[in-house]
Amino acid sequence: MPCGGWTVRPKESALLLLISPDGVEEALDCARAAEHLDIVDVKKPDEGSLGANFPWVIREIREAVPADKPVSATVGDVPYKPGTVAQAALGAVVSGASYIKVGLYGCTTPDQAVDVMRGVVRAVKEYRPEAFVVASGYADAHRIGCVNPLALPDVARRAGCDAAMLDTAIKDGTGLFDHLPPDVCADFVRRTHDGGMLAALAGSVKVGDLGALTRIGTDIVGVRGAVCEGGDRNAGRIQPRLVAAFRAEMNRHAREHAATVAAAG
Numbered sequence: 001m002p003c004g005g006w007t008v009r010p011k012e013s014a015l016l017l018l019i020s021p022d023g024v025e026e027a028l029d030c031a032r033a034a035e036h037l038d039i040v041d042v043k044k045p046d047e048g049s050l051g052a053n054f055p056w057v058i059r060e061i062r063e064a065v066p067a068d069k070p071v072s073a074t075v076g077d078v079p080y081k082p083g084t085v086a087q088a089a090l091g092a093v094v095s096g097a098s099y100i101k102v103g104l105y106g107c108t109t110p111d112q113a114v115d116v117m118r119g120v121v122r123a124v125k126e127y128r129p130e131a132f133v134v135a136s137g138y139a140d141a142h143r144i145g146c147v148n149p150l151a152l153p154d155v156a157r158r159a160g161c162d163a164a165m166l167d168t169a170i171k172d173g174t175g176l177f178d179h180l181p182p183d184v185c186a187d188f189v190r191r192t193h194d195g196g197m198l199a200a201l202a203g204s205v206k207v208g209d210l211g212a213l214t215r216i217g218t219d220i221v222g223v224r225g226a227v228c229e230g231g232d233r234n235a236g237r238i239q240p241r242l243v244a245a246f247r248a249e250m251n252r253h254a255r256e257h258a259a260t261v262a263a264a265g
Contacts, residue, residue: 015221015250017036018038018221018222019033019223021061026237026238027042033244036240036244037069037247039071040061041073042074047076047077048077048103049167050074050136055092056095058097072097073092075088075091075103077105083119086122089124098130101136101165102116104116104155112147113155117133117156117161132163134165138203140169141169143170149166152188153191157196162197164192165200166180166185166203168203171204175204176205185201186217189219199220200219204225205226207245214250
């Protein structure tokens with residue numbers, strides 16, 4: 001699976017696992033579980049669903065995790081300010097991130113979202129052409145008034161992004177499938193693939209969601225709470241043993257799905 005100039009492929013699962021530490025100490029925990037994950041994602045949970053961390057934290061995390069593990073960074077739950085967001089995205093890639101994720105929180109129309117993402121794509125790709133740009137929307141968009149989730153694949157395609165992603169904006173214990181059932185998420189994935197991009201899904205994803213995520217063809221799953229002590233994304237700390245267990249379940253579902261497809265064929 002090509003991702004920004006390199007190939008990342010899990011040992012068994014076609015589903016890439018993105019883990020989001022909140023700082024350098026948790027990144028070291030991710031490094032200890034490096035064989036079980038695919039992408040280390042830098043965010044600051046206390047600044048929102050896709051809260052941006054400091055440039056020096058991105059740099060320190062890039063230095064802390066194995067060189068063969070891509071580092072992604074969020075640039076925030078952003079407003080409709082294309083210039084501001086483009087500068088933030090450039091700061092993230094200069095700091096060492098290879099995946100740049102933008103939460104289109106303040107964009108109320110697809111055209112606004114395209115404006116923001118076109119600026120991001122240009123800023124990032126002019127500096128590092130192989131970097132991977134992700135347009136991120138929200139499964140619970142109806143609660144904050146931003147772009148409809150099913151409009152996001154077309155936004156990402158028009159802007160020249162590499163992936164489209166859905167998360168949840170409000171972290172209140174509800175998850176991705178509480179706001180968009182699997183069949184709607186499957187439509188999101190299909191539209192994203194039709195645009196030639198990867199599809200990423202997150203939003204309080206739990207082990208119990210992996211079967212559906214595998215069946216609908218998701219490319220990247222993003223988690224934090226599911227691999228934190230006590231399942232708490234804010235108070236809990238990422239545990240390498242929980243990362244390993246989550247990957248084991250991903251691999252199990254991948255094998256079962258492959259067997260089902262083979263039997264049906």
